[in-house]
Amino acid sequence: MSNLKQANISPEHRNYLRQVKREKILIRLTQLFILIAAFSLWEIFASLKIVDPFITSQPSRILSTISNLYEQGVLFKHIGITCLETIVGFILGTTTGTLIAIILWWSEFLSKVSEPYLVILNSLPKIALGPVFIVWIGAGPAAIIVMTLAISLIITILEVLSGFIAVDQEKIKLVQTFGGTKFQVLTKVLLPASFPTIINALKINVGLSWVGVIVGEFLVSRAGLGYLIVYGGQVFKLDLVMTSVIILGIAAALMYQGVVYLERLLVKNKI
């Protein structure tokens, strides 16, 4: 259907394509430039003592902190613990949330009963529950994962449920005209139709899971990036804080990209 693949492209079209490509390259170059410029200025200002590297840290110190951590053999331990907690919390939050959304869709009665509770739990800053979890579950990875769950669960339920409700009633009727059961409505229409909503919930959850884990680690842990940040702050080692924040940023971005990649993989054949 498209004539993009035809060999004889008109000169206007070729020009257009070239221009699009040029603009794309320009955007990437500018992005790269900003990154390099920011880090260079940071390095130079810190070296010239225009800013105090004790307070702002500086890129070269961050690199040496990373290599120090690596030599002590703890770098990947901290990254690994935090990533593991996040992934476990993320998966638990998404699956439990979707499951509860299915139950609430199934039973209108339960859905109506739970509505005010969901509203209150959704508006409550879940971080306030942190001390409660620590007392109940004990200071450890379990409490951190529960914290993560608490932050992402309610929003997942609400997101997925609203996705279910937005599904065209006529599509459900279609399944019913073939004599479909409620379970078939769920598997043949609701879940596939709200797939984009579920993916969106995943994207939100990636961010929320990191928040949950870092807050959890601030409160209880003895390892992980959140712990390094709090510890670094307490002993005034800003190098450690900055290093951890940067590693955290990279890890979170990678995980988000993972979800985007997953989405593409699953939606790819539908265009």
Next chain:
Amino acid sequence: MKYVVNVHNIGMKYQSLNGEINALEKINFSVRDGEFVSIVGPSGCGKSTLLSIISGLLPPTSGTILLNGEKVTGTSNKIGYMLQKDHLFDWRTIFQNVMLGLEIRKAVTPEAKERAFQLLKTYGLYDFRNKYPNQLSGGMRQRAALIRTLVTDPQILLLDEAFSALDYQTRLAVNEDIYSIIKKEKKTAILVTHDIAESISMADRVIVLSKRPGTVKNIYEISLSCDNRTPLCSREAPEFRAYFQNIWKELDVHV
């Protein structure tokens, strides 16, 4: 004459907090085997409700529906339902969409697949079987939706405003298309529509419903002088206008 559908004293009331809506009252008519019946009526007269009741999706407040002499209590394999839009699922290929009804009825067999392929071939969609719905034109999508219904081999087709989502030209073409398919497959059909011309052009009989509460106002036997009856040829028959005028008056439309 053999009747496949008997609609007997059907009444329907909807309950709501604001009161009761009397949608249908004492509806009586029968449909013969192989007949094409249209039901026209002003909007909100309960036409679609009536179709849902006939299909067994919606239990009526009063009255009974007989299907081949048996009382309808729930959805039946004998009935194929076509909705206003094609409702092909975007995430399924045309073939997978066509197989939906069979999957739901757990009736996917090699023979059923073969029948689906045969129908796709007969109606020119075989080459598109692995495409997704958004790659097809409106008319093709409607045809795929019809095949999805036909592959379950229903005896009676219920068409609920099945063409109203299409633009006028496509609609005429799809009318033609679906009509010939239904006749070729020798199905009994009940079409609900608010389009008077469409109802006359396709049907052997037109049932006119009144405003809410819907009751049968009149039933017209349509006999048109055209050799090989198709919806387009019907529209050109000399009697067409008279039927149109009568039904138009009957509907008593006020703006």
